[in-house]
Amino acid sequence: xxxEKIRNLGPDELVHQQRxxxxxxxxxxxxxxxxxxxxxxxxxxLRRDLARIKTIARERELGIDNxxxxxxxxxxxxxxxxxxxxxxKTAPSKKSSRAVAKKKSAAAKKKAAPKKxxxxxxxxxxx
Numbered sequence: 184x185x186x187e188k189i190r191n192l193g194p195d196e197l198v199h200q201q202r203x204x205x206x207x208x209x210x211x212x213x214x215x216x217x218x219x220x221x222x223x224x225x226x227x228x229l230r231r232d233l234a235r236i237k238t239i240a241r242e243r244e245l246g247i248d249n250x251x252x253x254x255x256x257x258x259x260x261x262x263x264x265x266x267x268x269x270x271x272k273t274a275p276s277k278k279s280s281r282a283v284a285k286k287k288s289a290a291a292k293k294k295a296a297p298k299k300x301x302x303x304x305x306x307x308x309x310x
Contacts, residue, residue, distance in 0.1 A: 184232045189239050190249070197240055204233040 184200075192200060208229040214220040242249060 186235055189235055201236045204229055
């Protein structure tokens with residue numbers, strides 16, 4: 184279903200469409216589980232339609248108005264909304280996290296290496 188058609192529905196019609204879409208989706212899921220149909224595309228469309236209907240219902244509940252605005256000439260055009268500016272990206276640090284991790288692991292290997300040699304020497308001394 185088209186988003187404009189959903190927006191033009193009244194509150195009662197919107198509730199009816201939501202129940203109808205949910206019912207159809209339930210039946211299609213049931214048929215799919217029983218192996219009677221392979222309507223995956225239809226199921227996808229029903230899920231999207233149901234989400235659109237719920238979105239419009241929630242917008243109305245919150246008082247968000249996304250209806251088309253008419254200009255002076257009477258033509259219908261999209262509503263202009265302010266788009267928030269994107270947050271500036273922070274500059275990367277001089278050392279990347281991989282380089283720091285490599286240095287830490289190399290230092291850990293150097294510290295671990297003498298301990299292994301000492302343990303090997305002790306086992307030789309016991310023999």
